Amino acid sequence: MAQTWQSIGAKKRAEQDRAIPSEWKLKSLPPISQLDVRSIPSTCGILTADEISITENHDAYSLLNGLHGQSLTALEVTTAFCKRAAIAHQLTTCLTEIFFDRALARAKELDEHMERTGRAIGPLHGLPISLKDTFNIAGIDSSLGIAAMAFHPEPANCPLVDILLAAGAVLYVKTNIPQTLMALDSVNNVFGRVLNPANRALTAGGSSGGEGALLALRGSPLGVGTDIGGSIRVPAMCNGLYGFKPSAGRIPYVGSIGRLPAARGRLGIQTSAGPIAT
Incomplete structure (x- = not known):
């Protein structure tokens, strides 16, 4: 018997729930009437004081200074952002794929390399x-x-992922989107709607x-989105972040789902991959 989209969505959300350690789960969700949830990550008791400092008092640049200078370890930074991303998702439905175990194992390998060689990857x-x-x-x-594309893992990394990993990055989550992408409100039948953490009655773009929602809750120091007509810029605006659309092709987007295949003579605006950050 064929599965319904409702049952596929329920299975996918249950998979997300299993990927979040029980000690990282909120004891109770805030009432619907509480619109602004930005203070919850730092007050819910899940994060340590050091983890709050790592996620709130640093941008990507200062984190890298600490990581390269060995005043911070990859494991403590990754743990802090994994925990904060887990909290952010419970508040705003901002994630699609959660792979904290893989990220923490990667962070340990990076720390071992740094300890062994004294050099960054x-x-x-x-x-x-x-x-x-x-x-x-x-x-x-x-x-x-x-729903029809769920539970079909990709066989290989796209080039951007390989580039980021070669540069030493730790990948730990993928983030929520509108179904088929072409919309300015991120809602779909598998994961649900992304809520704006400053006002959950408003869109996150x-x-x-x-x-946008993950970064607004400091669950990531740096994210990569895509943009053809505002898909980075609108979430940045909605969530008080910095983001821009680079020139098409400046950041690799080949090998990604949702990208139009290359064709000579195509007229129209091309999609770009680009950064979004606090």
């Missing part, structure tokens, strides 16, 4: 980076919020809305 050594759902990571879904 690359310029992004130990920095957690969140990715919009469109970017393929081997062994992980890129469903775009479409789209199509990189999951990135």
